Amino acid sequence: MELTTIIFKTIFLFIILLVTLVVAMYSTYAERKVAAFMQDRNGPNRAGPFGLLQPLADGLKMFMKEEIIPLTANKYLFILGPSIAMTTALLTGVVIPWGDTLTINGHVYSLQMADLNIGILYVFAMVSIGVYGIMIGGWASNNKYALLGAIRAASQMISYELAMGMSIIALVLTTGSLSLHDIVAQQHGMHWNIFYQPLGFFIFLICAFAETNRAPFDLPECETELIGGYHTEYSSMKLGFYLFAEYVNMFISSAVIATLYFGGYNMPFIDQLGLSSNAVTFIGMGFFFIKIFAFIFLFMWIRWTLPRFRYDQLMNMGWKGLIPLAIFNILATGTYYFFTSLK
């Protein structure tokens, strides 16, 4: 690999990391503002103009708090839990194509860290490792509420991973590629996958809510039944990591949804504008972030609108509702492509 490419990739990696963290930070602010708007309140408005410094104040508070590790807890695993949760949440960002190519001094750089030819599966693998963060943390706390939360999280994630994987299979039948770069490139010019896979998108969206432990699927941290769920015993920045990992996950899954079903960085009528390729890349990147923010808003909108499911309802929906629907979707897609390719 050339030296310039390595330097570019290194800088780009830090930018992705920073953007992910900043977006996740301001998601906490946005969540409170959205909640306040829906409940006819003001929301945070003391720290800085419009309360814009509130996330910084929260972060500072988390760092300053006393760190307590319970005597009966398994100390190493207690620390390992939040680390895994945060690491796997951040690792997914490397395969997402944040933009098209950028040309600097005649060199062409791709705005994607790694174009794996199994990009979707990589995202899926990181999601499936992410469950360990919650499970290990919940178990190591040596607290029955934390354990119950951890077990709920694990069973919920296993159940919804199946339906999610099947909805992706139908998508792969449509695109014929597992690489996220190819999938986005194919959606150029309003050929967004949402029009070809509406049912698949619907299933994927529900599963994304369940995988990120967001309401109405936030049973692992159901405070009316389990105090705080898996992070009951956590304090200080370790609690902060768990809460923050949820927002990072929300950002990344919004990005994945936008990439897979809403054309990624593609924008309608971009070819007719007659701009230079770098300008097109930057506009496309901006448009991609608009899509991501729209999905983050959807996550919040639903959290403050719908009540939480009951546990048996959650399992029934996963196993008896979504999985048969996903299998039907695969069959329908397969049949369609079988008969259209015969002609």
Add this chain to the structure above:
Amino acid sequence: MIFLFYLLSTIMIVCALLVVFSKNPINNVIYLIMCFIAMAGHYILLNAQFLAVVHIIVYTGAIMVLFLFVIMLLNLNKAIIIRKSTVTRVSAVVTGGIFFLVLLAATRQTFEIDAKYPFNSEIGLVSGIGKTLFSEFLLPFEISSILFISAMVGAMMFGKKDA
């Protein structure tokens, strides 16, 4: 590349040994998970990205989660040291040794690696695996799916018995 190979191999061997020697079941599972992740690294070194990711999804993400799940539910967090009598230990060593001998004798001839299928760097990628599975090995592939179905149906039968 050579350095990565030795690094991954060291991690794998150390973790595998720790799986055997550590007493706490939860630690065993976690070392096994680390061992599997290192193994996925080996697949990537062989240019088998698809196998690596499927290995992580299936073994690390599904099977080991179930292991951890069962251990947590049964609350097996105490270190278990089982003491057996001398006769049992000696007979276990002798039987194990004989079994190893039989295995060695049976597989001695198959250690020639280069024989039938020459190494193809594309084999671990999605299209390579798909084409091989659905042309050359179609029948074994389909039969193994029937095997899985029967295992699933069997598990359901066991589950229904109590209800």
